[in-house]
Amino acid sequence: QKEVEQNSGPLSVPEGAIASLNCTYSDRVSQSFFWYRQYSGKSPELIMSIYSNGDKEDGRFTAQLNKASQYVSLLIRDSQPSDSATYLCAVGKGTNAGKSTFGDGTTLTVKP
Amino acid sequence: DTEVTQTPKHLVMGMTNKKSLKCEQHMGHRAMYWYKQKAKKPPELMFVYSYEKLSINESVPSRFSPECPNSSLLNLHLHALQPEDSALYLCASSYDQTGRGEKLFFGSGTQLSVL
Numbered sequence: 001q002k003e004v005e006q007n008s009g010p011l012s013v014p015e016g017a018i019a020s021l022n023c024t025y026s027d028r029v030s031q032s033f034f035w036y037r038q039y040s041g042k043s044p045e046l047i048m049s050i051y052s053n054g055d056k057e058d059g060r061f062t063a064q065l066n067k068a069s070q071y072v073s074l075l076i077r078d079s080q081p082s083d084s085a086t087y088l089c090a091v092g093k094g095t096n097a098g099k100s101t102f103g104d105g106t107t108l109t110v111k112p
Numbered sequence: 113d114t115e116v117t118q119t120p121k122h123l124v125m126g127m128t129n130k131k132s133l134k135c136e137q138h139m140g141h142r143a144m145y146w147y148k149q150k151a152k153k154p155p156e157l158m159f160v161y162s163y164e165k166l167s168i169n170e171s172v173p174s175r176f177s178p179e180c181p182n183s184s185l186l187n188l189h190l191h192a193l194q195p196e197d198s199a200l201y202l203c204a205s206s207y208d209q210t211g212r213g214e215k216l217f218f219g220s221g222t223q224l225s226v227l
Contacts (some may be wrong), residue, residue, distance in 0.1 A: 032214075034215065034216075036216075042220070042221075043200075043202055043218040043219060043220050043221045044155065044202075044216070044218050045218065046215055046216060046217065049215055088154055088155075090216075092214060099145075099157055099160060099168060099214075100214065100216065102154035102155055103154060104153070104154055105154055
């Protein structure tokens with residue numbers, strides 16, 4: 001079992017729809033959760049971080065965390081073609097080692 | 113200034129060459145990282161420097177040699193690389209490694225091709 005698992009996709013949604021990206025993790029001591037967006041040929045860019053159970057909203061993005069279910073998701077409302085990218089889920093244990101473990105990413109395509 | 117600057121953006125080298133990748137940040141971050149990313153794969157951690165000291169080496173071959181001259185700079189020295197080392201090399205920084213986990217700020221990367 002991978003430490004961090006994501007649906008590889010590709011996920012395709014029409015413009016204006018809600019895109020839902022999911023991520024599960026195996027280590028219960030994980031404390032920090034991140035979503036990065038990576039456009040083709042570019043470097044990852046942090047778009048959301050979440051540390052506590054519940055929802056966190058930032059513009060069109062909402063991150064949801066459920067530690068009991070070891071599940072974190074990213075919702076993108078009013079999806080735009082410019083949201084087409086690979087979304088990487090990263091999970092950190094918050095220890096002094098401090099390194100995040102990345103999922104394999106989900107490729108999202110938003111069709112006009 | 114929330115930027116991590118990497119140079120060069122592209123590098124082609126032969127298997128006998130010696131080259132260096134450079135990374136710079138001026139955000140006051142005390143942790144800096146080197147990642148390797150192959151196409152359609154997630155970034156793989158190579159090295160972590162925390163407060164200018166090497167804190168994590170993910171069993172990277174010795175042909176990759178990191179260096180942290182000061183808190184703002186991170187280098188990756190390359191020697192006798194193999195074609196399978198061709199990849200996107202990403203530098204990242206974070207405030208520090210402790211506490212609730214780090215938010216990583218990535219540079220634009222160096223696309224390396226080994227011939």
